[in-house]
Amino acid sequence: MIRKVRSHITQNEPLLFETSSPGKIGYQLPELDVPAVDPAAVLGKENTRGEIEDFPEISEVEAIRHFTRLSTYNYAIDLGLYPLGSCTMKYNPRVNEAVARIDGLAWAHPYQPESLSQGALEIMATLEAALAEITGMDAVTLQPAAGAHGEFTGIQLVRALHQARGNARKKVLIPDSAHGTNPATARMAGYEVENIPSNERGMIDIEALDRLCTEDTAALMITNPNTVGVFEENITRIAEILHAKGAMVYMDGANMNALVGIARPGDFGVDVMHLNLHKTFSTPHGGGGPGSGAVAVKSHLEPFLPTPRLRRAENAWTWDYDRPSSIGKVRAFYGNFGVLVRALAYIMAHGGAGLRNATMDALLNANYIRAKLEPHFEHPHRAPTMHECVFSDEIQARHGVRTGDIAKRLIDYGFHPYTVSFPLIVHGAMMIEPTETEGKRELDLFIDAMISIAAEAVENPELVLKAPHSTRTSRVDEVMAARKPIVRWKPGAEAPGAND
């Protein structure tokens, strides 16, 4: 049975600046227990600002209504399947939120004495050890703030190692199926980028790799399983090719949710990799951050890890700043600690066996979707699916319906779209990653929706092309936004339709 969504009651909500009225407040400060000083007198008149022009003034009730109403305009995992390929949108357990807010952890200052930080250090040390075990690597840094930041850290480590050996080398090899962050990262680390083509099975073309890998190659950046959801079956051969030239294998861990508990990058030739704790280890995406991009390395890269490093001294944990080969710091302090707490809570709740079960459920769900949708959508790569599957819009495009249109129509069925038009090597890509979170009922609803849209694309393409029809905001004009950017509210600015 097809279950389309019915629209739900929502209230209009202007911007904060438009509801503001002079004198309204939503706060109460404690009474000042010291004499008040005159700002102009102690700071100098020239350093003291007047009133902040057009800054909002609203009450507490107006504030909670404002943000609550806006929240209802969002889709979220808490509302249903979020099949964004490569993003690993899994359930975010609420106990993780609760423990991250425990007073001693939430209020710990990064410069408070180590003797008063042992709990925080213990958490980080335990997480480092768990991630090393899961990846099969020798050492882990938790400092990078996000996946792309982890990539940057990892490539800097590679560069430092080559430099220590006398030659930083010139280029980084990147498969054409890679995330855009990989080439951007390589550039930021001062490397040229060379693309490696994929073969008809969606895997790295080994002959091309063999030809392109030279003594100038610093590293290969590989995603495994790759972005078409396929495990690079020649991975040990790939690593051999790189290592024979003294180059490193960097693994983008974006798709680690397919491997936890069944295969370890450290066992198949990877020298350095990052993990997205906000993907594989369920810390909430929060509408786009915060994340954490922990980096795991083999021992030959350990001396270069960012400073400081955790060290066990006598009976306590301590920060070790005496790291002469370190690349330095990639972020102030020690990393996104609050995110690390959540990731460790996730790992503790699952345990070793539970983590492996989660992986197998993720594989099961992706393969189920592939099996059910293959009769209706083109699946360009025949290789076995891991945790996500990539279809193309080839069949629907004959009727003028593209991947972006199908995505928008999915919204009318109550689902967030899949990842649209990525990877670039699949024309009209539809990249679907259900994760282990979903049960059969939710998957079947999604599958029914997709099949129904496939039929609509043939029978009534206009319906799909104009979707979504059920949302409070209809299709948004992104071209207009970029042509003449309006990136802030200004008083007196025309508010077209002001959300009504």
Added chain:
Amino acid sequence: MLTAIGARSLEDLYSHLPAEVLQRSPLAIAPGKSEYDIVDYFRARGAECGADYPSFLGAGVYRHYRPVLVDTVVSRGEFLTSYTPYQAEIAQGTLTTIFEFQTMICQLTGMEAANASMYDGSTAVPEAAMMAARITGRDHIAVSGALHPEYRQVLETSVRNQGLPVTGFGYDEATGGLDVESLERAVDGRTAAVIIQSPNFLGVVENIKQAAEIAHRAGALLIVAFTEAVSLGLLEPPREADIVCGELQSFAISPSYGGPFAGIMACKEKFLRQMPGRIVGQTKDVDGRRAFCLTLATREQHIRREKATSNICTNQALIALMATVFLSLYGKQGLRELAAQNLSKAHYLAAGLPLRFSGPFFNEFVVSANGRRPEDINRELLERGIIGGLPLGRFYPELEGSMLLCATEMSRRQHMDAVTAVFAAQEALA
């Protein structure tokens, strides 16, 4: 489900992986624990972290009260468990709050455009430096010695391999503010950007006009960083800057042992297309209603790949939302009052202590330990259940005998008096 797939067992699903890559032994991670056990474990760890100690640490991370409503809002699943708002039709909640955030950041900083936030203040600095290099076509960066030392380390790590040499300039021995001569020596026709922080790491409010004149005279941009966002409630914003970047932790974001925080980046409108990171813009939907979406994506890595302005592909949306809720509650009047309380508390505390510098300060300042070791003073304070200041020797060898102290609206008079008493006792001993 297995039948539909044509598999006999779950293991079949990865049987195509080469045997040599498969994990041979189970993960050596303890069996799964109950929710109660997990809460219990983290409570015990939290209890080891001195939650109830009053503290006078600042130095980039500040103790400010967090209104309850902040967590109420960010705990809503619609904000907490949504992804980057690529699908604008079902992400207007996140997009609208980011648009409000960008607007308030402009209002606070005196800039004309802001992005959706950066990882944190420290990583915003190198991004600003790279942006300045793109705009000016130059490749030297001049950075203040009074920029947060960890920010400076991050800057050095980040631009090291991009052909952007970093040179430093000093602070004035007496005032703790900009050393004008040193800055003038550091700037020349190759300089892309001058980077200063205000209030600076030593707590001193910088003369931004003067720094801007020197930078602009040489054709360089001025980047102004900040770590204490509450100061923006009272201090004249850095209007003469070309790019402003900083840390929002003070806006209702827990210290959380150093993160997650949110950084900002704001600039003059003419530089908008050179700015890294996510940007939300206003547009219309097909029915002509106001709507918001991510915009100017052609700067970004998923379109431009190796030619992108940065490899950044996220912001700190949920943390930026905390700041947005905080700012909407405090508003025009509250932010000023909050800042004024911080100013009063810090000046009360400072009044009884030997100040190292004479420059104007907001809520933190350097005191000299009068020939004693700052670590010893901190030890005495700790015996009284108080966390003292940051001894500066680890970052500034010449300030070995000094510490950085901070007071906020959360500092109680009795604890400040205790700090003064410990300093006084030390003096008596000396």
